[in-house]
Amino acid sequence: RKEVEQDPGPFNVPEGATVAFNCTYSNSASQSFFWYRQDCRKEPKLLMSVYSSGNEDGRFTAQLNRASQYISLLIRDSKLSDSATYLCVVNTEEVGRSGGYQKVTFGTGTKLQVIP
Amino acid sequence: DTGVSQDPRHKITKRGQNVTFRCDPISEHNRLYWYRQTLGQGPEFLTYFQNEAQLEKSRLLSDRFSAERPKGSFSTLEIQRTEQGDSAMYLCASSSRAGLAGRGDTQYFGPGTRLTVL
Numbered sequence: 001r002k003e004v005e006q007d008p009g010p011f012n013v014p015e016g017a018t019v020a021f022n023c024t025y026s027n028s029a030s031q032s033f034f035w036y037r038q039d040c041r042k043e044p045k046l047l048m049s050v051y052s053s054g055n056e057d058g059r060f061t062a063q064l065n066r067a068s069q070y071i072s073l074l075i076r077d078s079k080l081s082d083s084a085t086y087l088c089v090v091n092t093e094e095v096g097r098s099g100g101y102q103k104v105t106f107g108t109g110t111k112l113q114v115i116p
Numbered sequence: 117d118t119g120v121s122q123d124p125r126h127k128i129t130k131r132g133q134n135v136t137f138r139c140d141p142i143s144e145h146n147r148l149y150w151y152r153q154t155l156g157q158g159p160e161f162l163t164y165f166q167n168e169a170q171l172e173k174s175r176l177l178s179d180r181f182s183a184e185r186p187k188g189s190f191s192t193l194e195i196q197r198t199e200q201g202d203s204a205m206y207l208c209a210s211s212s213r214a215g216l217a218g219r220g221d222t223q224y225f226g227p228g229t230r231l232t233v234l
Contacts (some may be wrong), residue, residue: 008156034222043207043225044159087158091221101171102221104149106158 001026004090006107014115017078021110023088024070033071034089035062038109044087048073078114085109120226122208128232129198136194137229141210147221148191150183151207153228159207165191198233205230 006023013019025033032051036044048055050062050071061074075082088107095101121140129135141148146167151159162181164172167188180198185191195202205228211221 004158041230043227045225046222049222089223101164101166102147103172104161104223106151106160108156108158 003027003105004088004107006088006110008108008110010111010113012113012115013078015078015080017114018074018076019078019112020075021073021086021088021112022070023072023090023107024068025088025090025105026069027090027092028066028069030069030090030092032091033062033064034091035060035071035073036087036089036106038085038087040084044106047086075112078112080114080116083112083114085111120208120210120224122206122226122229124229125227126230126232128234130234131198131200133198134194134196135198135231136192137206137208137231139191139193139208139210139226141189141191141208142212142224143189145210145212145224146188147211148185149209149211149223150191150193151209153205153207154203162193162206195231198231200233203231203233 003026034049035047037047038044048062050064054063059076063072087109090105092103094103123138127135148165150162153159162174162177163183165185168185180196183193207228208226209223211223
């Protein structure tokens with residue numbers, strides 16, 4: 001099983017639609033979670049952090065379910081400019097060869113295409 | 117621009133040549149990461165520095181790859197004897213330790229170096 005799994009999509013949705021992405025993670029000790037957005041041939045950019053209580057930022061809502069080990073991203077009232085790949089990121093404190101470090105694992109990303 | 121910068125943005129090389137990439141992190145960030153990303157995949161962790169110390173290196177990283185961060189500021193990633201399979205986007209990210217326990221540090225990415233090995 002992959003450490004972080006996402007549905008690769010693509011999700012093709014009309015403008016104004018609501019779309020939800022899920023991401024599952026395998027390590028129950030993982031502590032922090034993020035959603036990044038990546039446009040074609042560009043670097044990933046932080047969209048939202050996701051903590052135990054979840055959070056909302058405008059049209060975007062992120063939720064964390066520790067019991068089921070998944071996080072979600074909900075986008076309401078989709079805009080054409082939301083078209084991108086959404087990457088789920090899971091951080092886990094681990095002990096490596098040189099001591100403690102933060103292991104960062106990305107999902108493969110979910111591609112969203114918002115259609116006029 | 118005070119973000120993460122990478123140089124060069126594009127590199128085309130012939131198989132067997134050595135290449136070196138540079139990353140300049142956000143100045144107050146003490147953590148620096150290198151990733152590799154191929155088409156349709158998420159970024160794959162390569163190595164991690166805290167200040168000048170290389171604290172972790174992916175098992176996937178062959179001994180042809182080496183990274184340094186000599187003064188705890190900029191970092192270089194060198195690939196020796198490049199192979200066609202090394203063709204990818206190489207991303208650098210930096211972060212600083214979050215003050216709250218249990219909260220991971222947010223990484224900020226540079227624009228990447230796209231490597232093509234012919």
